[in-house]
Amino acid sequence: MKACILAIGDEIVAGLTTDTNSGFLSQLLRGAGIDVVGYMSVADDETDILRALRRALDDADVVITTGGLGPTADDLTTACVARLANTPLDLHEPSLRAIEERFRSIGVEMPANNRKQALLPRNSEPIPNLSGTAPGFILTLSVDNGGRSVLTLPGVPREMKRMAEETVLPWLVQRAGGGAIVSRVFSTVGLSESRLDEMLAGCMTPSEGRLSFRAAFPRLQARASVTAPSAAEAEARLVLLEGRIRTRLGEHLYAVGDEGIEETVGRLLIESEQTLAVGESCTGGLIGHRVTDVPGSSAYFAGGVIAYSNEAKVSLLGVDPATIEREGAVSEATVMEMARGVRRALGATLGLATSGIAGPGGGSPEKPVGTVCIAVAWEGGEWARRYQLGSRSRSWVKEMTAQIALDRVRRHLAGLSQ
Amino acid sequence: MKACILAIGDEIVAGLTTDTNSGFLSQLLRGAGIDVVGYMSVADDETDILRALRRALDDADVVITTGGLGPTADDLTTACVARLANTPLDLHEPSLRAIEERFRSIGVEMPANNRKQALLPRNSEPIPNLSGTAPGFILTLSVDNGGRSVLTLPGVPREMKRMAEETVLPWLVQRAGGGAIVSRVFSTVGLSESRLDEMLAGCMTPSEGRLSFRAAFPRLQARASVTAPSAAEAEARLVLLEGRIRTRLGEHLYAVGDEGIEETVGRLLIESEQTLAVGESCTGGLIGHRVTDVPGSSAYFAGGVIAYSNEAKVSLLGVDPATIEREGAVSEATVMEMARGVRRALGATLGLATSGIAGPGGGSPEKPVGTVCIAVAWEGGEWARRYQLGSRSRSWVKEMTAQIALDRVRRHLAGLSQ
Numbered sequence: 001m002k003a004c005i006l007a008i009g010d011e012i013v014a015g016l017t018t019d020t021n022s023g024f025l026s027q028l029l030r031g032a033g034i035d036v037v038g039y040m041s042v043a044d045d046e047t048d049i050l051r052a053l054r055r056a057l058d059d060a061d062v063v064i065t066t067g068g069l070g071p072t073a074d075d076l077t078t079a080c081v082a083r084l085a086n087t088p089l090d091l092h093e094p095s096l097r098a099i100e101e102r103f104r105s106i107g108v109e110m111p112a113n114n115r116k117q118a119l120l121p122r123n124s125e126p127i128p129n130l131s132g133t134a135p136g137f138i139l140t141l142s143v144d145n146g147g148r149s150v151l152t153l154p155g156v157p158r159e160m161k162r163m164a165e166e167t168v169l170p171w172l173v174q175r176a177g178g179g180a181i182v183s184r185v186f187s188t189v190g191l192s193e194s195r196l197d198e199m200l201a202g203c204m205t206p207s208e209g210r211l212s213f214r215a216a217f218p219r220l221q222a223r224a225s226v227t228a229p230s231a232a233e234a235e236a237r238l239v240l241l242e243g244r245i246r247t248r249l250g251e252h253l254y255a256v257g258d259e260g261i262e263e264t265v266g267r268l269l270i271e272s273e274q275t276l277a278v279g280e281s282c283t284g285g286l287i288g289h290r291v292t293d294v295p296g297s298s299a300y301f302a303g304g305v306i307a308y309s310n311e312a313k314v315s316l317l318g319v320d321p322a323t324i325e326r327e328g329a330v331s332e333a334t335v336m337e338m339a340r341g342v343r344r345a346l347g348a349t350l351g352l353a354t355s356g357i358a359g360p361g362g363g364s365p366e367k368p369v370g371t372v373c374i375a376v377a378w379e380g381g382e383w384a385r386r387y388q389l390g391s392r393s394r395s396w397v398k399e400m401t402a403q404i405a406l407d408r409v410r411r412h413l414a415g416l417s418q
Numbered sequence: 419m420k421a422c423i424l425a426i427g428d429e430i431v432a433g434l435t436t437d438t439n440s441g442f443l444s445q446l447l448r449g450a451g452i453d454v455v456g457y458m459s460v461a462d463d464e465t466d467i468l469r470a471l472r473r474a475l476d477d478a479d480v481v482i483t484t485g486g487l488g489p490t491a492d493d494l495t496t497a498c499v500a501r502l503a504n505t506p507l508d509l510h511e512p513s514l515r516a517i518e519e520r521f522r523s524i525g526v527e528m529p530a531n532n533r534k535q536a537l538l539p540r541n542s543e544p545i546p547n548l549s550g551t552a553p554g555f556i557l558t559l560s561v562d563n564g565g566r567s568v569l570t571l572p573g574v575p576r577e578m579k580r581m582a583e584e585t586v587l588p589w590l591v592q593r594a595g596g597g598a599i600v601s602r603v604f605s606t607v608g609l610s611e612s613r614l615d616e617m618l619a620g621c622m623t624p625s626e627g628r629l630s631f632r633a634a635f636p637r638l639q640a641r642a643s644v645t646a647p648s649a650a651e652a653e654a655r656l657v658l659l660e661g662r663i664r665t666r667l668g669e670h671l672y673a674v675g676d677e678g679i680e681e682t683v684g685r686l687l688i689e690s691e692q693t694l695a696v697g698e699s700c701t702g703g704l705i706g707h708r709v710t711d712v713p714g715s716s717a718y719f720a721g722g723v724i725a726y727s728n729e730a731k732v733s734l735l736g737v738d739p740a741t742i743e744r745e746g747a748v749s750e751a752t753v754m755e756m757a758r759g760v761r762r763a764l765g766a767t768l769g770l771a772t773s774g775i776a777g778p779g780g781g782s783p784e785k786p787v788g789t790v791c792i793a794v795a796w797e798g799g800e801w802a803r804r805y806q807l808g809s810r811s812r813s814w815v816k817e818m819t820a821q822i823a824l825d826r827v828r829r830h831l832a833g834l835s836q
Binding site for chain 1 (some may be wrong): 635696
């Protein structure tokens with residue numbers, strides 16, 4: 001089965017917003033063994049939408065659209081698909097009730113134009129939207145008209161993702177004759193894309209399951225998907241594959257599921273009843289920012305010190321000026337004292353510290369740009385190491401340092417060797 | 419003139435990376451009055467690339483491609499364009515010398531397959547790449563073949579952007595008979611997209627110049643572009659328009675040019691010989707992270723304290739426990755003491771502090787999620803205010819708070835009213 005993905009919206013083609021929906025859908029579909037032949041993006045224009053739909057249907061068995069399902073006059077997706085299929089729009093009562101209910105739950109009366117969102121092409125199958133007002137739909141064209149299918153989804157990523165995973169993917173797998181599909185995401189750390197690919201190469205045959213990859217730096221994930229006649233059988237086979245993947249990835253696997261390493265660290269801190277404090281030099285606050293992006297992090301995050309200057313390292317973290325004098329601010333000795341100091345200053349059970357040369361300036365032959373030191377301190381122990389990350393860019397060095405530092409905390413909490 | 423943008427690469431169609439190039443190019447082209455009819459994305463596959471090129475040339479006068487100009491076997495863009503034009507590839511000596519020189523400058527011998535990057539279609543015009551190895555090219559098809567043009571650019575955003583601005587845009591404007599084009603970006607703060615649109619509505623006629631917009635939250639920018647027979651005349655007219663835009667945007671304009679407000683703040687700090695320290699509660703380190711993303715920020719950024727807990731606010735920032743008891747951690751009084759305290763603790767001339775309820779939990783009827791307090795303290799003065807930002811999402815509240823906080827520092831340094 002081949003699929004083409006079509007993003008519809010003036011804001012995309014004007015360069016005002018970036019389309020991330022198509023990439024998400026592609027990874028999801030490829031995991032199910034569906035070949036994605038390409039993406040198109042067009043503005044909210046009837047002629048452009050119709051031409052793109054026709055081309056996409058020439059190329060693929062199914063076309064998935066995102067966007068253009070809103071209540072306003074420039075939302076044209078539904079009308080264009082109906083015109084293409086030469087079929088009228090009918091009011092879909094259950095969808096109308098769901099939209100009305102959604103407004104009632106937030107104490108707002110439904111504006112009249114939202115009724116439009118419950119108009120669906122005759123003989124289409126609605127795709128329920130449990131996170132917003134616009135339902136999508138699946139319309140299969142008549143055999144005379146090619147017999148291919150158009151699936152429409154809203155453009156809001158949060159709504160689109162849920163509908164794609166809960167309704168679109170199972171439908172596509174059924175349609176491909178595959179029965180049920182189950183998939184699982186494996187979040188990894190410390191690997192490049194090509195290394196991840198290598199490590200998983202040959203771990204399943206195409207008949208056992210399929211792998212797809214997604215990189216959103218610093219996150220790198222693999223998704224394993226299994227199709228089988230029944231969901232129970234697919235799940236049972238996925239459990240077997242998960243075992244193999246876990247063995248292959250070993251300590252590089254930090255979570256099964258789509259989560260950042262800061263979420264894993266948060267969970268481990270809660271489980272072990274520990275608290276974290278961060279002393280950040282080269283990362284400048286990025287680690288604190290990532291840790292506090294997790295809801296509920298105030299339960300385990302004591303806070304931190306952004307010790308950008310040597311004075312701050314000394315006065316707020318209690319680093320010995322002689323250590324900085326002797327070893328430099330970017331050294332295992334200094335960063336160890338920073339980790340110790342921030343743990344003490346904030347009364348946390350764990351201290352994490354970073355110091356490095358993010359560039360572009362500040363490098364030297366002994367300590368070039370990308371030289372980074374990371375330390376973890378705890379009751380009765382501490383650990384530090386120096387890394388040479390290279391000088392790709394300032395923000396890259398910061399992001400990599402934060403990622404490695406959080407991974408060091410994960411390893412410590414999980415009882416893995418450093 | 420109509421343009422279509424084509425992104426080429428397996429990694430895009432596999433969902434492994436997100437295409438941000440097309441949006442950048444669209445904004446650039448629309449600023450020059452060129453109508454962008456849509457985007458397409460295809461894999462590194464000859465059949466798919468040729469089909470997409472043909473369709474794009476059906477729709478538009480010019481097609482701009484990104485990607486597929488690398489040295490490896492799966493880089494097919496140049497070969498496909500040559501095949502479409504039915505023209506051979508010739509070795510372009512100046513491009514080969516530029517590639518060899520690039521490798522020499524980093525002390526590496528040029529791998530043999532990089533020679534491929536200097537093979538360009540006969541009669542094409544090279545687009546020099548001053549930031550990487552792959553040159554692009556402009557090839558105008560014969561009149562028999564439609565007389566339309568294909569412009570190729572590499573997929574690496576940094577290389578692509580520079581080549582698009584320095585070579586592609588001027589070429590397109592010439593081709594459209596427009597003489598020269600100059601454009602300028604206006605970076606704004608404190609506005610929604612629709613408000614920005616309103617504020618600039620009617621400030622220039624289409625014959626005077628053109629406006630386009632780009633939003634990459636929290637950044638929101640307008641670009642004004644002027645075409646004229648000569649660059650000098652275009653520049654003179656742009657200066658007039660810039661005056662009008664400055665008047666319209668007033669204090670919402672923080673920079674002419676594409677920069678973050680943290681860069682503007684950095685420049686103002688250097689100019690006034692001041693230093694900044696941040697006391698962050700709800701932003702969790704995000705302000706420090708943004709400030710330290712600017713190269714050279716160590717010259718003016720003293721550091722900060724991530725005072726996530728009340729204990730940290732008291733012990734590290736010297737906030738009076740009675741203030742927190744009486745007013746709450748999210749209050750003008752507490753955040754004022756935090757700003758004062760962090761300024762003192764880090765020996766900076768300016769202290770900036772944030773405290774708020776980022777959600778999703780922690781809200782109350784008096785202080786719902788999205789309630790945020792910001793303070794600035796300096797020698798002899800201080801300022802604080804409470805905001806109701808709403809509860810869109812945890813990370814949105816953090817980003818908005820950081821943006822407003824940095825803007826308060828900008829306003830203070832620029833001598834604007836708070």
